[in-house]
Amino acid sequence: MLETTDLSATLRMIGEENLDVRTVTLGVNLNGCAREDVSRMVQAVYDRLCHAAERVVPVADAIGARYGVRIVNKRLAVSPASILLEGHAGDRAAAVALCQAMDRACDTVGIDLLGGFSALVHKGMTPGERTLVDSLPEAISTTRHVCSSINIGTTRAGINAGAVAMVAKQILAVAEATREERGFGAAKIVVFANQPEDNPFMAGAKLGAGEPDRVVNIGVSGPGVVKRALDRLFAIRSDRTLDEIAEEVKHTAYRVTRVGELIGHEIAGELGVPFGILDLALAPTPRVGDSVGEIYQAMGIEKLGAPGTTAAVMLLNDAVKKGGAFASSAVGGLSGAFIPVMEDHVIGEACTAGHAHARKARGDDRGLLRGPRHVPGAGRHLLRGHRRHHPRRGRHRRDEPEDNQRPRDSRPRREGGRSRELRRALRRRHRDEPRLPRGRRRLRAPRRPHPRAHPQPVELAHPAKAACRCPHTPE
C-alpha cells in the first residue's frame, strides 16, 4: 500500500504544479493512399485519416479523466506527404488538395494539429518534394490544422544549401499569404536539421521511415513540477550542492515521465496500436508557474544570462534526460529542455532587460537537443544543426569545442592562435607570396561581425504582450 506522502506528492504534482500530457500524437502511414488520380488519392487520404483517428479524441479524453491528467492536444503525424506527390510532380494543385483533405479530416475527428506535410531534402530534392515545397504558401494559408516540416540537413550529409534558399523564400511567401493573421502560417512550418522520426511535437511531427503503420507517441512536459520540487529542496536547506540539485531534477523527471508512459500505454492499448516513444520536453508557456526560466532561477541563477546560466542549462538537461531514460521504455523525439524566448516569461524578461541575448542562448544550446527558437531578429546560426565547418578535416564539426585547435598554439585566437598551417599561410600572404588555393581563401578572411549577430534586446517582443500562438511548442 502506498504511503500518504507518496499519494500527496502525486496529487500535488497533478493538481497544483501544472503537470499535463502535452500531446498524444497518433502516427499514421499514408503511403498506401498513393493513386494516379488526384481526386482518388485525396479521398483515400481523407478516409484513411478519419478511420485511423476516429477514436483518438474520445479515448484520450476518457483516459485523461480517469487519471486526472489533462491531455492538452490530440494530434496526428503522417508519413511525409511528398511521397504521395511523386506521381503528381509539378501539380501544385494536387499538393494543395492533399493538404486540404488532411485539414478536413482533422475537423471531422476533432484533431488539433496534423504534422507530416513534409519533405526530406537534406541530400537532394525529388520532383514530388519540389512540388510540396512549391505548394506551401497556398497549402498552409488555406488550411488550419496542417503543419509542414522540411529536413534540409543531417550530420552525415551536411546542409542542402539550395533547399535552404528555396524553403526560405517559401516561408516568406507563406508569411505574406497569411498577412492578415500576422504571418501565422509561417509558424506552422519548421525547418530541421536531423529531424527525428518519432517526434510528437508540432510543427515537426511526422511518421518517419522505420515506424509502424500506426503508432502512439506521447509528449509530456512539466516545468512547474521541476521548479516546485527545487523550491521544496531549497526550503529544507539552502546550501545544496549541484549533485543534490541534479538528483532532485532526475527524480522529478522520472515521475513526470512515468505519467506519460502510463497514459501512453493506456491509450495505445485502447486504440489497439503499438506504443511508440515518450518525449519528455520541459516546454514552457507564457503562464507564470509554467516556465523553464523559473527553474534556473530556483537553481540560484538570479538573472538569466548571468554567469552560471549555461551550467544550469546543461545540468537541467542532463538530469532530465537521465531521469526520463530510466522511467520510460522508449524515450525519443526531441527530449530535452526548451529555451524559447517568446514563450517563457522569465527568459523573455531577461532578454528585454539585456541580461541575455540570442548569442547567449545559442551558447546555452550547445548542450541541448532543442535550440533557442522564436527569437526575433536573432541573426544567423540559430539552428543546432548548423555546424561550424572544420577547416582542416574538410567536414563539419560535431560537438567539438570551437577552440579545438588551441593546443597547437597557446596564444588566444584573436592574436592569431590558430593552427600552424594557417599561421604559415597568413605569413606567406603578408610576404606577397602566392595565395592559397581557392578553397582555403576564406580562412584568411578577417572575422567580421555579422550585421545581425547582436540583436538589440529592445527588438524582442515581450511574451506578455505578444503571446505566441506558434505550434512549435504545444500549449
Added chain:
Amino acid sequence: VVSSPAMNSKRYLVTTVLADRVGIIRDVSGALFALGANLTDVRQAVIGGMFVLNAIAEFEAPRDAGEIRAKVSEALAGASPAAGISVLPCGPAVAQSGARTVDGDRYVASFSGPDRPGRIHAIAEIFARHGANVEDWRHDLSDPARTLTIGVVTLAAGSDPLALQDELRDAFAPLGLATSLLHENIFRATNEVGPIVQLFGGRSNGVSRNA
C-alpha cells in the same frame, strides 16, 4: 474485554486495542504461540496514541475463543490492564490473503480543505451508494486549515468512476473541499520502480509493431 461468540474454530482474528507501549506484540504473540497458534497475517496501527493490533491466528485443532481471549488478556494484564481484546472466528473465505470484497479497479479519492464534523460520513455515504468498497482510509489533521482525507476504494467492474467523480465534486465543492478520484495506477506509476506493464498485470497492449 470484549466478548466473542463461544465456538470452536481453527482460525481466529485476534484484535487488541490498548495504550501504546513497548512490547505489546511480544506479549500477544507469546500468548498465542503458547497455545500453538501460527500467525498468518499481522497488521498494526497507532491511532491517537492507541495501539491497534490485528492478527490472524491459525491452530491445528479447533480452539475455544474464550480460552484464547483469556490467555491474551493474562499476558497483557501486568502492563496494560485496560486492554480491549476481541477474538472472532473467521472462515476460510475471508481468511484468504488477498481476497477482495469487490472485484474491480482501485481508485484513490482525496479530499482537501477545512475540517468539519460529518465529513467522513458524507464521503462514505456517497461511496456506499456507488458500491465502492473502501480498502484503506487516511485522515491527516496536521494542518487544520487543509485537512487531507484519502480513501483507497475499489469500484466494481462496470461502475462509472466519472459519475462518482462528479458527485463527489458537486457534494463537497460548496463546503470548500477540493476533491479528486484518480485511478490507483497513476500513484503506483509515479512512486514505484518497475516496468509500467506491471501495472496492467504484466501484460503489454499486445499489439505488434510488425503489422
